[in-house]
Amino acid sequence: MKAIGRALILAGAALLAGCMVGPDYKRPEVATPAAFKEATDGWQPARPRDDIARGDWWSVYNDPILDGLERQVVVSNQNVRAAEAAYRQARAVIEQTRANLYPVIDLNASSTTSGGEPLKKTTTQYTLGPSLSWIVDLWGRIRRAIESNTATAQATAADLASVQLAAQAALASSYFALRAQDELKNLLEATAVNDDKALQIVRNQYAAGVAARADVISAETQLLSVQAQAVNAGVQRAQLEHAIAVLIGRPPAEVSITPAPLAQNIPDIPAGLPSALLERRPDIASAERKMAAANAQIGVATAAWFPNLTLSASTEFTSSVLGRLLQASNNIWSFGPLLAETVFDAGARSAAVEQARANYDETVAAYRQTVLTAFQQVEDQLSALRILARQAELENAVVASAHKAEQLVLNQYKGGIVPYSSVLTAETTTLSNEQTALAVRQSRFLASVALIEALGGGWDASQLQVSETARAGP
Numbered sequence: 256m257k258a259i260g261r262a263l264i265l266a267g268a269a270l271l272a273g274c275m276v277g278p279d280y281k282r283p284e285v286a287t288p289a290a291f292k293e294a295t296d297g298w299q300p301a302r303p304r305d306d307i308a309r310g311d312w313w314s315v316y317n318d319p320i321l322d323g324l325e326r327q328v329v330v331s332n333q334n335v336r337a338a339e340a341a342y343r344q345a346r347a348v349i350e351q352t353r354a355n356l357y358p359v360i361d362l363n364a365s366s367t368t369s370g371g372e373p374l375k376k377t378t379t380q381y382t383l384g385p386s387l388s389w390i391v392d393l394w395g396r397i398r399r400a401i402e403s404n405t406a407t408a409q410a411t412a413a414d415l416a417s418v419q420l421a422a423q424a425a426l427a428s429s430y431f432a433l434r435a436q437d438e439l440k441n442l443l444e445a446t447a448v449n450d451d452k453a454l455q456i457v458r459n460q461y462a463a464g465v466a467a468r469a470d471v472i473s474a475e476t477q478l479l480s481v482q483a484q485a486v487n488a489g490v491q492r493a494q495l496e497h498a499i500a501v502l503i504g505r506p507p508a509e510v511s512i513t514p515a516p517l518a519q520n521i522p523d524i525p526a527g528l529p530s531a532l533l534e535r536r537p538d539i540a541s542a543e544r545k546m547a548a549a550n551a552q553i554g555v556a557t558a559a560w561f562p563n564l565t566l567s568a569s570t571e572f573t574s575s576v577l578g579r580l581l582q583a584s585n586n587i588w589s590f591g592p593l594l595a596e597t598v599f600d601a602g603a604r605s606a607a608v609e610q611a612r613a614n615y616d617e618t619v620a621a622y623r624q625t626v627l628t629a630f631q632q633v634e635d636q637l638s639a640l641r642i643l644a645r646q647a648e649l650e651n652a653v654v655a656s657a658h659k660a661e662q663l664v665l666n667q668y669k670g671g672i673v674p675y676s677s678v679l680t681a682e683t684t685t686l687s688n689e690q691t692a693l694a695v696r697q698s699r700f701l702a703s704v705a706l707i708e709a710l711g712g713g714w715d716a717s718q719l720q721v722s723e724t725a726r727a728g729p
Contacts, residue, residue: 275395276561277554280402280547283619285626287530293637294526312713313427315522320512321430324503328422331504338411338418345408352404355397358389363571381580384571394561399554406547409719413541416714420537424708426502428701429495434517435697436492441516442693443485446686450478453665453682457675470675477679481686521644521699524706526637532629535711539629540719542622549615556611559604562596629709636706643699650692657685 313325329335362385370377392398454474460466500510533539570588574580597604661681667673707713 275398275554276557277395277399278550280406280550282543283546283622285533285623287533287626288630289529291526291529291630291634291637293634293641312707313423315524315707316427316518317522318430318518320515321427324426324430324499325423327503327505328426329419332419332422332502333504335415335419335422336504338415342408342411342415345404345411349401349404349408352397352400355390355400356392358387358566361386361388378575380573380575381577382571382573383580384569384586386569386571387567389566391564391566393564394558396555396558399551399558403548403551403555406544406551410541410544410548412719413537413544413716416537416718417541420708420712420714422502423712424704426499427704429498429502431517431697431700431704433492433495433499433512434515435693435700436488436495437514438516438693439690440485440488440492440514442686442689443481443488446682446689447478447481447485450474450481450682453678454478456665456669460669465671466675473675473679477682517693517696517700519696521640521703524640524703524710526633526706527710529630529633532633532711533626534716535714536625536629536709537711537714539622539625540716542618542625544719546615546618546622549611549618553608553611553615556604556607559597559607562594565593565595567591567593632709633706636702636709639702640699640706643695643702647692647695647699650688650695654685654688654692657681657688661685 311322311325313321364383366379366381368377368379454471454477457466457470457474461468461471496510496512497507499512500507503510527535533543568588568590570586572580572582572585573587574582574585579585661678661684664673664677664681668675668678
């Protein structure tokens with residue numbers, strides 16, 4: 256049996272040196288602009304020392320609390336765990352397909368008892384022996400399938416990176432929105448303190464007979480309104496805190512984040528060159544690997560046009576006496592090839608090849624659309640950051656001016672020059688402008704997170720590691 260097996264392996268190895276039908280994969284061309292349209296005003300291409308850090312991209316914000324939360328995403332986020340399990344499944348499929356390159360060895364044992372009138376007596380026949388069967392990958396059908404499954408596993412690895420990046424970006428966005436709510440509450444509480452002081456002034460003037468009762472009621476209403484807004488700010492904060500808890504894979508009841516204001520400075524984020532997106536975006540990498548997988552499936556479908564060669568061998572001991580079963584005189588062996596070819600299938604193979612080619616064309620279109628969408632997302636966030644930066648400058652100037660106007664109107668009211676309604680208008684204007692300035696700052700942080708996500712978050716295609724042994728033959 257060893258000699259037969261060795262002969263089969265040598266024969267199969269020689270046959271495997273033959274051709275692999277189907278087209279070899281070549282990445283399709285995709286139009287790439289020389290530079291981002293919006294990266295023209297202060298934005299520079301990334302240099303090796305100022306590029307987004309791989310992995311811990313959120314460290315650019317220099318926030319220890321955010322760092323601690325982000326590190327829990329990969330470990331505990333359930334969507335990430337599900338994507339990781341899908342990746343392990345894809346790797347297992349490679350090994351399952353690769354096993355088809357090797358012979359299958361079975362060990363058979365049986366005991367058959369026969370009887371009936373012609374035999375005159377009951378007889379028992381015992382058999383024991385191994386059998387070997389090998390479907391030789393003469394035309395590369397199995398190797399193309401391995402190629403396809405390997406590319407699919409790499410696409411799944413990129414999908415895992417996409418899920419991780421999306422969860423990390425969602426966490427960062429929720430975190431900055433939560434900090435904006437913290438600052439909004441501080442702003443409203445500080446405004447309420449000032450409104451309370453204004454109320455005391457109005458009450459004193461009313462007691463002195465120089466202010467109307469309506470002014471007191473208006474001042475009280477203003478104070479209560481701001482206090483109510485401060486309370487309401489806690490609703491969204493609580494929901495954001497709950498969302499963060501889920502993103503790190505923990506029940507909301509177990510997560511409490513100490514209030515703190517939103518940071519003032521937005522980090523500089525180099526946009527790099529558009530061509531870098533082809534290697535830095537995991538969704539683009541996934542789409543490209545799906546093209547490779549679909550291309551290999553054309554070869555799998557094409558191989559069905561060619562005959563299948565099966566090499567088989569067996570050796571068997573058979574005897575009617577169990578004690579004599581393993582004697583050499585009871586051994587029977589067989590060896591032989593089987594060549595099978597489908598003669599007529601009513602066009603099924605032609606349709607399968609056409610389906611595989613159409614599927615490949617679909618993945619090419621999906622790949623190019625993914626690239627275009629990536630360019631759009633980067634351009635969107637670059638323009639958002641540029642425009643919001645200018646708006647922030649103007650809003651800060653408006654807030655400063657509103658504070659001065661509010662103080663002037665309050666002094667005029669104290670001097671009896673203007674009615675209290677003017678004070679209320681000035682206070683409302685100041686608070687509204689401060690809220691707008693805060694919203695713009697929050698939007699800038701969210702746009703910076705979205706830009707990092709659009710740039711791939713420091714990921715690159717070299718991280719697609721799938722065992723190269725899956726590509727090899729026996």
